[in-house]
Amino acid sequence: xxxxxxxxGQAPRKGLKEKVLTLxxxxxxxxxxxxxxxxxxxxxxxxxxxxxxxxxxKPFTExxxxxxxxxxxxxxxxxxxxxxxLALCVHPALLxxxxxxxxxxxxxxxxxxxxxxxxxxxxxISSGIQMIREDVALYIERRDGGIxxxxxxxxxxxxxxxxxxxxxxxxxxxxxxxRTGVLIPIPQYPLYSAALAELDAVQVDxxxxxxxxxxxxxxxxxxxxxxxxxxxxxxxxCVINPGNPTGQVQTRxxxxxxxxxxxxxxxxxxxDEVYQDxxxxxxxxxHSFKKVLMEMGPPFAAQQELASFHSVSKGYMGECGFRxxxxxxxxxxxxxxxxxxxxxxVQLCPPVPGQALVDMVVSPPAPSDPSFAQFHAERQxxxxxxxxxxxxxxxxxxxxxxxxxxxxxxxxxxxxRIELPPRAVQHAQELGLAPDMFFCLCLLEETGICVVPxxxxxxxxxxxxxxxxxxxxxxxxxxxxxxxxxxxxxxxSEYS
Amino acid sequence: xxxxxxxxGQAPRKGLKEKVLTLxxxxxxxxxxxxxxxxxxxxxxxxxxxxxxxxxxKPFTExxxxxxxxxxxxxxxxxxxxxxxLALCVHPALLxxxxxxxxxxxxxxxxxxxxxxxxxxxxxISSGIQMIREDVALYIERRDGGIxxxxxxxxxxxxxxxxxxxxxxxxxxxxxxxRTGVLIPIPQYPLYSAALAELDAVQVDxxxxxxxxxxxxxxxxxxxxxxxxxxxxxxxxCVINPGNPTGQVQTRxxxxxxxxxxxxxxxxxxxDEVYQDxxxxxxxxxHSFKKVLMEMGPPFAAQQELASFHSVSKGYMGECGFRxxxxxxxxxxxxxxxxxxxxxxVQLCPPVPGQALVDMVVSPPAPSDPSFAQFHAERQxxxxxxxxxxxxxxxxxxxxxxxxxxxxxxxxxxxxRIELPPRAVQHAQELGLAPDMFFCLCLLEETGICVVPxxxxxxxxxxxxxxxxxxxxxxxxxxxxxxxxxxxxxxxSEYS
Numbered sequence: 001x002x003x004x005x006x007x008x009g010q011a012p013r014k015g016l017k018e019k020v021l022t023l024x025x026x027x028x029x030x031x032x033x034x035x036x037x038x039x040x041x042x043x044x045x046x047x048x049x050x051x052x053x054x055x056x057x058k059p060f061t062e063x064x065x066x067x068x069x070x071x072x073x074x075x076x077x078x079x080x081x082x083x084x085x086l087a088l089c090v091h092p093a094l095l096x097x098x099x100x101x102x103x104x105x106x107x108x109x110x111x112x113x114x115x116x117x118x119x120x121x122x123x124x125i126s127s128g129i130q131m132i133r134e135d136v137a138l139y140i141e142r143r144d145g146g147i148x149x150x151x152x153x154x155x156x157x158x159x160x161x162x163x164x165x166x167x168x169x170x171x172x173x174x175x176x177x178x179r180t181g182v183l184i185p186i187p188q189y190p191l192y193s194a195a196l197a198e199l200d201a202v203q204v205d206x207x208x209x210x211x212x213x214x215x216x217x218x219x220x221x222x223x224x225x226x227x228x229x230x231x232x233x234x235x236x237x238c239v240i241n242p243g244n245p246t247g248q249v250q251t252r253x254x255x256x257x258x259x260x261x262x263x264x265x266x267x268x269x270x271x272d273e274v275y276q277d278x279x280x281x282x283x284x285x286x287h288s289f290k291k292v293l294m295e296m297g298p299p300f301a302a303q304q305e306l307a308s309f310h311s312v313s314k315g316y317m318g319e320c321g322f323r324x325x326x327x328x329x330x331x332x333x334x335x336x337x338x339x340x341x342x343x344x345x346v347q348l349c350p351p352v353p354g355q356a357l358v359d360m361v362v363s364p365p366a367p368s369d370p371s372f373a374q375f376h377a378e379r380q381x382x383x384x385x386x387x388x389x390x391x392x393x394x395x396x397x398x399x400x401x402x403x404x405x406x407x408x409x410x411x412x413x414x415x416x417r418i419e420l421p422p423r424a425v426q427h428a429q430e431l432g433l434a435p436d437m438f439f440c441l442c443l444l445e446e447t448g449i450c451v452v453p454x455x456x457x458x459x460x461x462x463x464x465x466x467x468x469x470x471x472x473x474x475x476x477x478x479x480x481x482x483x484x485x486x487x488x489x490x491x492x493s494e495y496s
Numbered sequence: 497x498x499x500x501x502x503x504x505g506q507a508p509r510k511g512l513k514e515k516v517l518t519l520x521x522x523x524x525x526x527x528x529x530x531x532x533x534x535x536x537x538x539x540x541x542x543x544x545x546x547x548x549x550x551x552x553x554k555p556f557t558e559x560x561x562x563x564x565x566x567x568x569x570x571x572x573x574x575x576x577x578x579x580x581x582l583a584l585c586v587h588p589a590l591l592x593x594x595x596x597x598x599x600x601x602x603x604x605x606x607x608x609x610x611x612x613x614x615x616x617x618x619x620x621i622s623s624g625i626q627m628i629r630e631d632v633a634l635y636i637e638r639r640d641g642g643i644x645x646x647x648x649x650x651x652x653x654x655x656x657x658x659x660x661x662x663x664x665x666x667x668x669x670x671x672x673x674x675r676t677g678v679l680i681p682i683p684q685y686p687l688y689s690a691a692l693a694e695l696d697a698v699q700v701d702x703x704x705x706x707x708x709x710x711x712x713x714x715x716x717x718x719x720x721x722x723x724x725x726x727x728x729x730x731x732x733x734c735v736i737n738p739g740n741p742t743g744q745v746q747t748r749x750x751x752x753x754x755x756x757x758x759x760x761x762x763x764x765x766x767x768d769e770v771y772q773d774x775x776x777x778x779x780x781x782x783h784s785f786k787k788v789l790m791e792m793g794p795p796f797a798a799q800q801e802l803a804s805f806h807s808v809s810k811g812y813m814g815e816c817g818f819r820x821x822x823x824x825x826x827x828x829x830x831x832x833x834x835x836x837x838x839x840x841x842v843q844l845c846p847p848v849p850g851q852a853l854v855d856m857v858v859s860p861p862a863p864s865d866p867s868f869a870q871f872h873a874e875r876q877x878x879x880x881x882x883x884x885x886x887x888x889x890x891x892x893x894x895x896x897x898x899x900x901x902x903x904x905x906x907x908x909x910x911x912x913r914i915e916l917p918p919r920a921v922q923h924a925q926e927l928g929l930a931p932d933m934f935f936c937l938c939l940l941e942e943t944g945i946c947v948v949p950x951x952x953x954x955x956x957x958x959x960x961x962x963x964x965x966x967x968x969x970x971x972x973x974x975x976x977x978x979x980x981x982x983x984x985x986x987x988x989s990e991y992s
Contacts, residue, residue, distance in 0.1 A: 019829045020667075020731055020764040020801055026832055027668045030839055038622060038841035046621075070619045073612025083587045090849075091583035097595070116569030121815040123566045125542070126534060158654060158819070161843055169694075171516075172523045194842040198665075235516055268516040305516055319617040321848030323654070333515045336522055343526050345534035346690040347657055351847040352817030353586075 032197040035190050036456020037068055041440055045450040060448030064480050066468040067450045069244075069412050071318030074471040076382060079317050081375045082360050085111070089120045089356055103369040111356050120352045126344040128156025128326070129352075132359040136326055139362035143276075144291035149328060155340070156326045156358060158350045160274045160311035163327035165195045167270060167307045170340055171236050172199045181232035183224055183267070185216065187415060187457035187465070189244040202232035207460060210417065213406045214246035218257045225265055236268040237261075242275040242286065242410030245457050245467035247390075249284040249409040255292045263304045271308045274325070277315035280387035281409035290330055306330040312357045314412065316382040324354025324361075386412065389470040389477050396478070400485035402492055412471060415454065418464045418488065424495035436464040442491060447483045528693040531686050532952020533564055537936055541946040556944030560976050562964040563946045565740075565908050567814030570967040572878060575813050577871045578856050581607070585616045585852055599865040607852050616848045622840040624652025624822070625848075628855040632822055635858035639772075640787035645824060651836070652822045652854060654846045656770045656807035659823035661691045663766060663803045666836055667732050668695045677728035679720055679763070681712065683911060683953035683961070685740040698728035703956060706913065709902045710742035714753045721761055732764040733757075738771040738782065738906030741953050741963035743886075745780040745905040751788045755796055765802045770821070773811035776883035777905035786826055802826040808853045810908065812878040820850025820857075882908065885966040885973050892974070896981035898988055908967060911950065914960045914984065920991035932960040938987060943979045 023031065045063050052058060065073065072078060081104060088094050088108030095105055114131045116122030127133065133151040140149035157163035172180045181202040184192040196203045206224040208214040216239070228234045239258060241250045250258075262269045271289035279286050290308055294301045311325035329337060349355075364379075365372040390408035397405040397416045405416035420428075420435050428438030434455040443449050454465025472480060519527065541559045548554060561569065568574060577600060584590050584604030591601055610627045612618030623629065629647040636645035653659035668676045677698040680688045692699045702720040704710040712735070724730045735754060737746045746754075758765045767785035775782050786804055790797045808820040825833060860875075861868040886904035893901040893912045901912035916924075916931050924934035930951040939945050950961025968976060 018762070019827075019832075020762055021832050022829050023831045023835070025669065025731075026666050026835060030665055030835060033839055033842060035838065035841045038844075068619065070612055072615040073618035075613055078615060078617050087583045087587035087590065090586055091579045093595075094583065094590075097593075099589075099593070115817070116566055117571055119568040119574060119817070121574050121813075121817045122569035123564065123816045158847070159844065165843075169526055170522050173521065191842060198839070198842075235521075266514070266516055320619045321611070321615070321617045321845070323845075323847045331515075333518050335519045336515075336517050339519070339522060339526055342531065343529055343694070345531045346529060346687060346694075347661075348534075348655065349817070349819075351654070351819045351850060353849050354847060 029198050029200045033194045034197070034456070035194045036452050037190060039452075039456060040437070041444060041450060041452060042067060044441065045444060048444070048448065058448065059446055063444075063448045063450055064472065064476070065450050066472065066480065067452045069314060069469055069471065070320050071314075071412070071471050072320065074469070075473055076318050076471065077378070078319065079375065079378050081365055081371045082317060082319065082357060084371075085360055086353060086356060090353070092118075101370040103365055103371050107360065111359060115352065120356065122352070124349045124352055124355060126347070126349050127341060128154070128350055128355050128358075132156060132355050133326075135359050135363045136328075140288075140290065140328060144288055144294070147291055147294045149290075153329050153332070153337075154326055155329070155344060156324070156350045156355050158325070158354065159313055159320075159323040160272070160309040160325040160327075161191050162323075162350070163307075163309050163325055164191060164270065164272065166340065166343065167327065167329075168195050168199055168201070168236075169343065170336060171268060172201045174233055177231055177233070179232045180236070181228045181234035183221065183228070183234060183237040185238070185240060185243070185246075187245050187454065187459055187467075188238075189240055189272070190456055192238055193458070202228070204228040204232070204234055205458060208243070208246055208248070210406065210460070210463075213409070214243055214248035214415075216250060216254055216258065218261050221258070221261055234265075234267065236270055238270040238272065239289070240272040241289075242278055244272075244275065244411050245413045245415040245452075246406070247408040247411045247413050247415065248406065249279050249281065249286065252287045252292060255287055255289060256296060259289065259293050259296060259300055259304060263300050269304060269306045271306060273308050274311040274314050275411040276310065277383070278386065278412055279410040280390045281407055284409040286410070290328065293330065303331055305332055307332075312354065312361050315361070316379045317357070317361055318382075319357050322354040322357050323351055324357045325350075326358060385474060386470065389474055392474060392478060393468075393470050393481060396481040396485065400488060402488055403485065408470060412469050413467050414470060415457070415465050415467050418466065419492070420464050421492055421495040424491065427495065436466060439464065439491065440466055443484070443487055447487050449480055449484060449487075525694050525696045529690045530693070530952070531690045532948050533686060535948075535952060536933070537940060537946060537948060538563055540937065541940060544940070544944065554944065555942055559940075559944045559946055560968065560972070561946050562968065562976065563948045565810060565965055565967065566816050567810075567908070567967050568816065570965070571969055572814050572967065573874070574815065575871060575874050577861055577867045578813060578815065578853060580867075581856055582849060582852060586849070588614075597866040599861055599867050603856065607855060611848065616852065618848070620845045620848055620851060622843070622845050623837060624650070624846060624851050624854075628652060628851050629822075631855050631859045632824075636784075636786065636824060640784055640790070643787055643790045645786075649825050649828070649833075650822055651825070651840060652820070652846045652851050654821070654850065655809055655816075655819040656768065656805040656821040656823075657687050658819075658846070659803075659805050659821055660687060660766065660768065662836065662839065663823065663825075664691050664695055664697070664732075665839065666832060667764060668697045670729055673727055673729070675728045676732070677724045677730035679717065679724070679730060679733040681734070681736060681739070681742075683741050683950065683955055683963075685736060685768070686952055688734055689954070698724070700724040700728070700730055701954060704739070704742055704744070706902065706956070706959075709905070710739055710744035710911075712746060712750055712754065714757050717754070717757055730761075730763065732766055734766040734768065735785070736768040737785075738774055740768075740771065740907050741909045741911040741948075742902070743904040743907045743909050743911065744902065745775050745777065745782065748783045748788060751783055751785060752792060755785065755789050755792060755800060759796050759800045765800060767802060767804045769804050770807040770810050771907040772806065773879070774882065774908055775906040776886045777903055780905040782906070786824065789826065799827055801828055803828075808850065808857050811857070812875045813853070813857055814878075815853050818850040818853050819847055820853045821846075822854055881970060882966065885970055888970065888974060889964075889966050889977060892977040892981065896984060898984055899981065904966060908965050909963050910966060911953070911961050911963050914962065915988070916960050917988055917991040920987065923991065932962060935960065935987065936962055939980070939983055943983050945976055945980060945983075
């Protein structure tokens with residue numbers, strides 16, 4: 001009937017009212033997606049900033065954004081060499097300017113040489129510029145004490161997130177009890193839960209051990225896996241090291257145990273190593289999964305499938321806005337790798353300026369280069385400040401009654417546990433809010449401090465946390481932490 | 497049993513041989529994805545380039561890449577103003593340099609003002625920088641004769657492809673006969689078929705009319721829709737105008753008819769308008785779907801759901817490598833729009849340099865600005881050359897026996913029809929190749945000309961085509977077209 005009507009060119013009634021696309025008719029997987037780092041708290045913070053601009057009186061004069069790992073937004077200065085080279089790539093007329101060091105010019109010319117039409121405005125091949133992937137391979141070999149890396153196993157990406165989703169896409173299959181399950185840490189970085197929801201895969205939680213500096217215990221992996229096998233087909237294990245939001249750095253022994261477990265259980269390993277340059281704690285050291293895997297020798301080294309992710313958004317450079325990153329795949333089935341290559345072609349290529357930044361990050365100035373001294377000083381300044389801020393954060397949080405955090409061994413976050421009075425918990429539940437969401441909203445309204453509730457990352461039932469970055473300038477961070485501890489005391493007495 | 501083994505830390509046999517991820521166990525939707533523009537022909541072209549570099553003798557000295565719309569790779573010069581502003585944003589120390597015009601500096605300062613920490617290296621909000629979305633809205637209002645545009649309906653993206661996939665994601669739902677169907681033109685730009693395969697939606701083909709300059713006929717839409725309703729739930733209609741790969745520009749009447757059809761049939765409209773600046777033919781003019789929809793008045797203007805896509809990769813700027821673009825949504829359900837906003841947060845933000853380019857493209861220098869004269873001259877030079885190359889291509893193709901093409905009214909492609917001798921068709925089939933794939937491979941091997949077979953875009957059964965860009969410098973294009981017609985003559989006699 002509807003067809004006949006439309007044949008006569010009349011509008012069937014449905015055309016007149018209903019939308020084609022509504023909450024009821026849209027993709028249900030997309031509806032299930034949640035991403036707390038940019039959720040209700042951030043939206044409210046943006047509203048408050050708007051009100052402040054309009055001159056509305058608040059108990060604070062500015063919003064302190066410690067909700068997201070956005071270093072330059074918090075005042076961290078870009079590394080001069082990176083920006084010089086990029087400016088030369090963007091506007092090659094500057095190559096004749098005396099204001100740029102020779103090595104920056106050589107580097108820019110080297111990059112432009114391998115761009116289509118010698119322009120950074122041309123597409124690259126979909127896996128990223130060949131020369132840059134070769135430079136990434138050399139970086140990985142240096143990092144891993146000479147263990148070889150193959151440029152053909154490296155794919156440049158639009159930030160690490162893009163590469164992580166690409167690998168997850170390859171892994172997803174099945175329906176009902178055969179649906180792909182993916183083990184992720186709790187607390188986790190919510191990209192993982194969001195991507196798994198969108199891809200209709202099963203999120204399998206394993207809990208990090210808060211009592212032992214957020215260590216990863218293989219017996220907990222085994223528990224999670226055994227339970228998951230009742231209702232899905234677990235096929236991959238995600239590990240974030242250094243940890244986000246937890247800031248722990250895994251020991252070599254722990255990584256070996258994880259690899260052995262993945263091998264025994266037939267799990268594809270995904271190692272999120274975007275914070276590999278962010279290690280601060282005495283005695284902590286970054287060990288790449290690739291290196292540990294290769295050093296374990298056969299049968300592991302030759303067979304265990306691994307994808308390792310890196311990014312230009314973190315580390316000492318913090319170039320989030322350029323969306324540069326890469327993934328190295330190890331022991332991936334060649335046919336599957338061809339499928340991955342094919343899948344990447346559809347989106348044409350990662351942003352070429354981000355690819356150029358990847359190149360500079362994996363092959364920074366050498367001691368003999370004119371730019372080395374300044375580059376080295378700027379890099380050490382950033383990393384030194386981050387180390388000091390990691391210590392300061394731990395110190396002030398742990399001297400505050402009702403707040404407790406583990407040492408920030410690496411990355412750029414603390415994930416403190418908060419004691420909330422029963423009346424506050426009850427009040428939050430009456431408002432239909434997670435108790436830590438309620439705490440974070442009150443904190444924001446009263447102090448302008450914007451943090452993310454632990455419920456957005458996952459936490460053990462009945463425990464409450466929030467994630468904060470350690471990125472503000474150290475004096476500002478100190479004031480913020482003091483404000484935070486005063487607020488917690490006030491909040492606690494208010495609800496006791 | 498497997499569990500007990502792993503409890504004892506032994507490796508179940510499967511761990512020793514099989515990969516977790518194989519062609520059989522990977523995501524079957526990803527396996528179905530095809531993207532001809534970067535398919536086997538391009539891979540072979542890259543091999544040939546490698547061989548040429550190694551000094552291997554070939555009947556040609558270089559590969560002529562007319563397979564992809566990558567203007568700067570074919571020698572088109574970037575627009576100076578765009579690169580000046582971008583260089584200033586990347587390396588603000590240049591703001592004190594005398595070598596940059598004042599308006600470029602003002603523009604860079606205006607952009608940096610609204611970046612986190614005044615740095616282009618900070619994340620933006622996920623829908624893109626507010627000020628830039630406001631500038632996009634003003635551009636759309638000017639383009640559409642004053643019809644209002646709302647910045648809150650505009651989402652910046654990583655090239656247009658990213659935004660197209662995002663909107664398709666929202667639309668996908670159902671299983672079996674209730675699966676979402678999406679109408680796409682044949683021939684199409686293969687992003688659509690690739691995305692629909694990956695999202696497990698149903699591709700519903702409607703054929704453009706080659707005999708009438710690739711016009712879109714609503715009775716053909718109706719035929720496609722009626723047939724599709726037997727096996728899926730058609731919910732969206734994609735239109736590419738100006739056309740890729742077909743180069744046609746739709747008339748206002750045609751667009752009105754499409755809108756009326758979508759409205760009657762309850763279809764969400766997706767208008768791929770990335771070539772809106774690329775219109776060359778006498779009497780052809782770009783009409784945006786938004787403008788036509790709004791001018792049609794009620795009930796259409798107030799109800800028909802529409803998403804319109806644009807990009808900085810095409811037009812006169814051709815800044816493909818920066819991956820900048822946007823989508824404007826019209827009459828979208830506010831709840832769904834919030835869901836779209838949420839979905840975008842997971843990938844954090846589009847590349848900020850690409851966002852900056854979008855800003856310059858939507859608000860170029862005004863006649864009173866110091867940069868105007870040069871900007872205007874450069875822009876007209878590019879568009880004038882493209883118009884000349886469009887005419888030249890049509891002329892030479894249509895003077896070649898066995899080749900025939902429609903006028904290139906817009907975009908940057910010709911999609912000529914090729915007559916292939918029955919013996920060539922038979923030979924191709926013996927090789928397991930589509931006949932036009934066989935033709936294009938022979939063309940590549942003998943002349944170095946890299947085009948994409950029509951089978952990669954879709955075509956009527958028994959017809960054969962290829963897509964070529966009109967992007968090489970005009971003299972090079974002329975030589976290439978002559979080589980092509982000689983080759984076709986030779987190929988034809990060889991197989992007759």
